[in-house]
Amino acid sequence: MTGHRRRVTQQDIARISGVSQTTVSLVLNNRLDAGTRIAPETRERVLEAIAETGYVADPVARRMVARRNRIIGVFTYEAVFPSGTRDFYQPFLAGIEESAERLGCDLLLLTSAPVVAGRRRIFDDGNRFRLADGCILLGRETDAGELARLVAEDYPFVSVGRRDDAGGPVPYVGADYPGAVAALVAGARELGHRRLAYLGSGSRAESRADRRDGFTAALARTGATGTVLAGETQELIARLPELLADGVTALFVEEPADCQPLADRLAALGHPVPAGISVVALGDPTRPATADIDFTGFRIPRREMGRQAVEVLSALLAEESTTAQRLLACDGHRGASLAPPPG
Amino acid sequence: MTGHRRRVTQQDIARISGVSQTTVSLVLNNRLDAGTRIAPETRERVLEAIAETGYVADPVARRMVARRNRIIGVFTYEAVFPSGTRDFYQPFLAGIEESAERLGCDLLLLTSAPVVAGRRRIFDDGNRFRLADGCILLGRETDAGELARLVAEDYPFVSVGRRDDAGGPVPYVGADYPGAVAALVAGARELGHRRLAYLGSGSRAESRADRRDGFTAALARTGATGTVLAGETQELIARLPELLADGVTALFVEEPADCQPLADRLAALGHPVPAGISVVALGDPTRPATADIDFTGFRIPRREMGRQAVEVLSALLAEESTTAQRLLACDGHRGASLAPPPG
DNA sequence: TCAAGGTGCTAATTCGTATTAGCACTTGAC
DNA sequence: GTCAAGTGCTAATACGAATTAGCACCTTGA
Numbered sequence: 001m002t003g004h005r006r007r008v009t010q011q012d013i014a015r016i017s018g019v020s021q022t023t024v025s026l027v028l029n030n031r032l033d034a035g036t037r038i039a040p041e042t043r044e045r046v047l048e049a050i051a052e053t054g055y056v057a058d059p060v061a062r063r064m065v066a067r068r069n070r071i072i073g074v075f076t077y078e079a080v081f082p083s084g085t086r087d088f089y090q091p092f093l094a095g096i097e098e099s100a101e102r103l104g105c106d107l108l109l110l111t112s113a114p115v116v117a118g119r120r121r122i123f124d125d126g127n128r129f130r131l132a133d134g135c136i137l138l139g140r141e142t143d144a145g146e147l148a149r150l151v152a153e154d155y156p157f158v159s160v161g162r163r164d165d166a167g168g169p170v171p172y173v174g175a176d177y178p179g180a181v182a183a184l185v186a187g188a189r190e191l192g193h194r195r196l197a198y199l200g201s202g203s204r205a206e207s208r209a210d211r212r213d214g215f216t217a218a219l220a221r222t223g224a225t226g227t228v229l230a231g232e233t234q235e236l237i238a239r240l241p242e243l244l245a246d247g248v249t250a251l252f253v254e255e256p257a258d259c260q261p262l263a264d265r266l267a268a269l270g271h272p273v274p275a276g277i278s279v280v281a282l283g284d285p286t287r288p289a290t291a292d293i294d295f296t297g298f299r300i301p302r303r304e305m306g307r308q309a310v311e312v313l314s315a316l317l318a319e320e321s322t323t324a325q326r327l328l329a330c331d332g333h334r335g336a337s338l339a340p341p342p343g
Numbered sequence: 344m345t346g347h348r349r350r351v352t353q354q355d356i357a358r359i360s361g362v363s364q365t366t367v368s369l370v371l372n373n374r375l376d377a378g379t380r381i382a383p384e385t386r387e388r389v390l391e392a393i394a395e396t397g398y399v400a401d402p403v404a405r406r407m408v409a410r411r412n413r414i415i416g417v418f419t420y421e422a423v424f425p426s427g428t429r430d431f432y433q434p435f436l437a438g439i440e441e442s443a444e445r446l447g448c449d450l451l452l453l454t455s456a457p458v459v460a461g462r463r464r465i466f467d468d469g470n471r472f473r474l475a476d477g478c479i480l481l482g483r484e485t486d487a488g489e490l491a492r493l494v495a496e497d498y499p500f501v502s503v504g505r506r507d508d509a510g511g512p513v514p515y516v517g518a519d520y521p522g523a524v525a526a527l528v529a530g531a532r533e534l535g536h537r538r539l540a541y542l543g544s545g546s547r548a549e550s551r552a553d554r555r556d557g558f559t560a561a562l563a564r565t566g567a568t569g570t571v572l573a574g575e576t577q578e579l580i581a582r583l584p585e586l587l588a589d590g591v592t593a594l595f596v597e598e599p600a601d602c603q604p605l606a607d608r609l610a611a612l613g614h615p616v617p618a619g620i621s622v623v624a625l626g627d628p629t630r631p632a633t634a635d636i637d638f639t640g641f642r643i644p645r646r647e648m649g650r651q652a653v654e655v656l657s658a659l660l661a662e663e664s665t666t667a668q669r670l671l672a673c674d675g676h677r678g679a680s681l682a683p684p685p686g
Numbered sequence: 687t688c689a690a691g692g693t694g695c696t697a698a699t700t701c702g703t704a705t706t707a708g709c710a711c712t713t714g715a716c
Numbered sequence: 717g718t719c720a721a722g723t724g725c726t727a728a729t730a731c732g733a734a735t736t737a738g739c740a741c742c743t744t745g746a
Contacts (some may be wrong), residue, residue, distance in 0.1 A: 009733085029733095032734095059404045064404060108449050365728095408704050
């Protein structure tokens with residue numbers, strides 16, 4: 001071992017090629033301004049030294065002076081890789097990675113953010129997210145206070161998933177849940193369903209609320225009647241008899257992972273899916289789930305959301321004008337759990 | 344928008360409280376060294392100004408001084424997130440993320456590395472692995488030349504998976520494939536198997552070679568006889584009759600994803616697994632695979648490998664002495680595909 | 687021969703923080 | 717009255733790259 005490891009600096013390159021640090025910087029940045037000219041041979045010598053040493057500018061120093069790193073931070077409120085929700089988040093990340101690769105940016109996973117109360121926090125972090133040019137925010141729940149602070153500080157970021165204003169508009173690339181849910185409600189109406197129910201978590205997270213609101217709005221438009229239940233999986237299951245007694249013929253299930261347990265219970269109650277009752281899955285399961293039934297519902301364009309989130313961020317950083325709040329359409333999925341009401 | 348808001352700096356705090364920037368820094372870092380003392384009233388005044396302005400130290404400037412980024416690069420020879428091999432790599436990444444989080448480091452995914460000939464390259468124009476303090480290398484195949492260059496440059500890195508010397512010892516956290524394979528060979532011997540076969544890819548990648556070498560070494564020790572075949576899945580399947588004719592009663596399969604197709608063919612040939620012949624899976628499938636049979640074999644401690652790789656890297660960076668070449672034991676998996684030989 | 691204008695480079699400074707060396711002043715001892 | 721020790725603070729500098737201003741050397745042309 002050589003013992004002392006030191007970062008190669010422009011100063012080193014300068015020494016090797018017999019020029020000043022300024023010249024190295026000029027060559028690196030390929031400045032063609034009038035007033036700054038470098039002789040071709042000098043340029044060659046510098047580039048050679050750079051190639052030999054494999055020199056790369058220190059992003060931290062660069063950031064001190066200029067404004068860009070070509071590093072995009074990815075902040076997730078949960079760990080990225082550990083399983084659990086991984087299957088849900090993976091497509092978002094795939095899209096993010098794809099866009100980043102195309103833009104020639106690296107991704108900084110902000111793993112060092114301390115987990116406080118079961119969740120990572122942005123601002124308790126020594127503000128390490130500031131190393132990135134901007135951030136992508138991923139995760140269903142976002143701390144409203146932190147969001148507001150990001151907005152207030154004019155920090156460039158884009159949320160994957162729609163967010164309510166937080167002291168100002170929040171840039172996001174979300175999914176059009178109201179539209180997707182409305183389409184499903186309309187489909188159920190056409191099949192003859194009149195009494196519908198929404199089975200949700202009661203969460204106030206935008207992604208949840210948007211589904212719920214889309215449901216109630218669609219009810220009014222289609223002239224159907226509906227009930228909205230809120231609770232954990234087990235509570236929802238427990239309240240099925242009550243819904244059945246009420247004459248409900250189609251269930252709109254907020255969390256698709258709940259569909260199978262609900263269907264199992266419904267079958268036990270003498271209402272098999274879809275002959276006895278219809279069940280609709282509003283999106284993709286956010287936790288691992290197996291299903292015997294191919295549930296009708298919609299697919300969240302997760303990969304595309306990730307892709308566009310990076311594009312929006314890139315536009316924000318370049319100060320280009322762009323639509324910074326986007327809702328992407330969800331693909332309807334025609335499965336086998338939505339059928340005409342019995343009788 | 345507000346246009347551009349200037350950061351509050353220590354200089355601002357200093358001006359407000361009528362002290363020098365140095366004093367602000369000292370108060371912030373609560374230095375208690377002999378030689379640096381701050382009067383309580385002065386400290387109060389400074390803290391007050393900090394509270395008023397909401398000042399937070401710029402992490403970039405902070406790191407500039409520390410000359411360490413607390414960024415760990417993760418270089419993968421393939422894209423990380425897109426599916427395909429994702430299921431294989433995910434546990435490694437989970438371990439890496441876990442250790443990084445514990446150490447307070449962020450992960451830089453080197454997504455900007457250009458893909459040349461279907462594979463990312465470390466040394467190539469524009470690769471920015473030097474942004475990180477050090478790197479974790481992930482991927483079955485590694486370019487020997489690139490590895491040698493990293494070693495020669497004394498760049499801090501750790502390979503996940505054992506690597507042969509490359510002009511010097513390569514730091515790695517690998518799996519003890521020879522040991523794991525030997526244990527399985529011994530188990531087969533105890534059950535009465537005498538003629539064994541190794542079905543492999545013929546790849547020279549260390550992870551593959553180690554299994555193969557472990558097999559032949561174990562043969563010698565246990566007094567069994569064995570054949571080593573090399574080929575793609577289809578070729579291996581085609582040569583099954585020849586092995587059966589040869590009296591082989593146990594197959595050691597390098598790529599676990601091959602086990603099911605092999606078993607299917609064996610059943611068709613009148614040798615169902617395990618009654619007619621035993622099949623052993625040497626590790627975890629590196630490509631998506633479904634299996635009807637629970638194959639006996641071993642599990643690669645992928646998560647732990649990722650975890651320890653980051654730990655080793657951290658030790659290297661801190662110039663602490665540590666075992667920089669580690670082989671972790673694999674857990675044996677007792678499935679249903681290894682039984683006494685027929686007859 | 688000397689100014690004008692072009693060419694090729696560098697010194698000095700900037701960014702915000704941490705650290706080192708040391709200055710100016712007080713107190714106390716003799 | 718002088719020296720030593722102690723106290724409370726600051727000036728200067730480093731970190732690594734980018735940028736601004738400008739210097740020395742060359743050609744030209746009159």
